[in-house]
Amino acid sequence: MAAALIACRGVGYRYPATDRLALRDLDFSVEPGEFVALAGASGSGKSTLCRLLNGLIPHLHGGEVGGALTVAAADPRATPPHRMSRAVGLLLQRPDAQCLATTVARDIAFGPACQGQDRATIARRVREVVEWLDIGHLLERAPHTLSGGEQQRVALAGVLALQPRLLVLDEPFAFLDAASASQLRELLRRLHATGVTLLVAEHRLSEIAADADRLLVLHRGRLVADGPPTEVLAGDVAGWGLEPPQPLPAPPPLSTEATEPVVEWDGVWCERDGRSVLRGASLRSAAGEIVALLGANGAGKSTLLRHGNGLLRCQRGVVRIVGRPVGRRPVAELARDVGLVMQQPARMLFAPTVRAELAAGPRALRRYDPDWCARLSERFGLDPLLDRSPQLLSAGEQRRVAIAAVLAGRPRALLLDEPTAGQDARARATLRALLRDCAADGLAITLATHDLGWAYSLCQRWAVLAEGRIAADADPAAVLAQPEVLGRARLSTLAVAA
Amino acid sequence: MAASGQESPGPLPEPTGHFDPRAKLVVYLLGFGLILLATRPLELLPLLAVLVLGISLWGHWREWWRIMRLLWATLLLFAVVVGLGDGPEAAVGAVLRLLALITASVLFFATTPPEELGESLLTSGLSPRAVFLLEGTLRFAPTMALLVREVREAQESRGIRLDGFYLLRNGSALLAPLLADVMRFADDLAEALETRGFGGPYRTPLAEYRFRARDWALVLGMLAATATATLLILSLE
Secondary structure, eight states: OOOOSEEEEEEEEEOTTOSSOSEEEEEEEEOTTOEEEEEOOTTSSHHHHHHHHTTHHHHTTOOEEEEEEEETTBOTTTSOHHHHTTTEEEEOSOGGGTOOSSSHHHHHHHHHHHTTOOHHHHHHHHHHHHHHHTOGGGTTSOGGGSOHHHHHHHHHHHHHTTOOSEEEEESTTTTOOHHHHHHHHHHHHHHHHTTOEEEEEOSOGGGTTTTOSEEEEEETTEEEEEEOHHHHHHSOOGGGTOOOSOOOOOOOOOOSOSOOEEEEEEEEEEEETTEEEEEEEEEEEETTOEEEEEOOTTSSHHHHHHHHTTSSOOSEEEEEETTEEOTTOOHHHHTTTEEEEOSSGGGGOOSSSHHHHHHHHHHHTTOOOHHHHHHHHHHTTOGGGTTSOGGGSOHHHHHHHHHHHHHTTOOSEEEEESTTTTOOHHHHHHHHHHHHHHHHTTOEEEEEOSOHHHHHHHOSEEEEEETTEEEEEEOHHHHHTOHHHHHHTTOOOHHHHO | OOOOOSSOOTTSOOOOSSSOHHHHHHHHHHHHHHHHHOOSHHHHHHHHHHHHHHHHHHTOHHHHHHHHHHHHHHHHHHHHHHHHHHOHHHHHHHHHHHHHHHHHHHHHHHHSOHHHHHHHHHHTTOOHHHHHHHHHHHHHHHHHHHHHHHHHHHHHTTTOOOSTHHHHHSHHHHHHHHHHHHHHHHHHHHHHHHHTTBTBSOOOOSSOOOOOHHHHHHHHHHHHHHHHHHHHHHHHO
8 A cells, every 4th residue: 555645643843933733743644545534624734734734834834833744755744835736735824915927827837837848748738727727728828817726727727737646725715606606516526537636625525425525524624524524524513614405494584574775776887807797787775685696707796785885886787786876986885884894804994993993984974873883793703802803803803894884884874795795604604693683674685606405595685697687686595496597607506405 | 846838737826927927127217317318308318208208108198197197296296396406407307217117117017917026036046025016015915905904994983083184183093993903914924824835945936037038138238228328428528
């Protein structure tokens, strides 16, 4: 039998200037050709372990690594990452920072060029991965002009061009729509079939549980489970912050009777970069309703949301807020009625403390109410965090602060862009409960998401955006009964039907 | 490390220009030095005329105009400040000099893709790190611009205005998240670079760059022109 590709014996790791161990007493091995899924709540140590395997830890991040670790017959502690990269490929979470060159072709060639391969070898490797990933049409494009899904495929191509024996992927499904996720799943299967060893860290277990040979679960830095995914997930995994792929609860009944819309998109057209993104999209969001806006990457979900609070203006059609057309009113004025929480909540947070963050928006709108802010803080579980810097919180905490900070201005409608991207099961469950409470108070909520399972358990209405229009707008069960519409919108019912 | 140079480059890029990027760099640097040496309008006008001719010949008016639209106010302010201190002739000279420097830079960067310049310098033995500084600036400038726009939009969506006067008052709402995100981005970028094998002593240029006879002719011609112009400028003083 071949020697283990990864051999971990009593491995522990502590980040610099902290007392707490991020990883402790890890004992496991991975054989060549295995497909291993790595699960765990946010902060459990998944990303830390991924970085340890190719030497980013400790070479780039510092800290103390203990125990015996061998990866591809090398000790990552004694081997610099650029040499580890010959055997260990790592795809990181943020695709825009991983596309390093000015064109896709140059980007894919970057790794082999840094390894000192000759031009003929570089050209052959680029050709191979381009064919594999079917991205020949992107070769001359600049990476910053690609969609998130395309950027991720290009980043993966760049890693595969290094021909690694072990491929480590850190939450590769976080920002993908159903069709792109399905393509990635198929690609991982094909890679596995060629003998590449795979280790995939992921929150969305429904994406990989069926394909993986083994599931490792990390909890507070310890390995708490290691076995076939079906066996591991059959146990009580909720205590580790996991949500097994399982049938979801039925959607809640409509909580409101027909009411006047708070935000109304009426025949909105939008052309950007020479492409028609919206072609007469119409949607209504009423008080107490939670509407999921669904569609593929690049379908125009974020564009439609940004029309809802005036960040983008209609080229044709009209957006009305509480019955009044948006017109030329400034965004900051419209914020009194409509709040928007963006995909990256950290970009909204600037104050030195969470307390100050909650007060900043309403003060700018001249409607600061300390009692309301205190109620929001309590409802969103922010009381213990009030004196901490928002920038130092976890992704889930930052998301809660950002939503609370927007709601502090007492808008009537809330628009959320991909609220669960990169969030673990616990954070998603917390967010679901909070949004239900807010809707029960009369808030009109519209959220763009790829997370169909989560949307199914939360939203009374699903609006499907395809080809620039709302192709379906009904309760989730009715939308799921329209396979033609789902197909046009590149939506997969896998997460809902699991 | 040797490049075969014989096989089809396939998907790899090929040099686009007639001259080697390094030859163009030498010409640009010599021209830049000459402009800095000239101070009077009489000296600067012919230099500017040559550059404008270059912009016309290579059809880069659009790029030139885009830069000038951003900088005209600065040029005007510069003229006023110099004019108040040293008189109108000095003001005209200073503006012409700045205009010539900007025009020379537009002409150089419009005709020399920075990634090709970087790779040709890699061929000459410049370190991969120094070359990535040049390429990275170009690659990530649009990403940073996008980031600024997203932070601005995020704050305005909360009612925090950042236009006009409000930018002074609420500037921290733009700067703090921007700084934090840029730092996170830098961390992610450093990780991505290491993961892709950057950090070693080598990097193969993706195309073959050779200094040919025409490149030598261009450089020697520019050297002769610079020497002549320098003598003329010095003789006028």
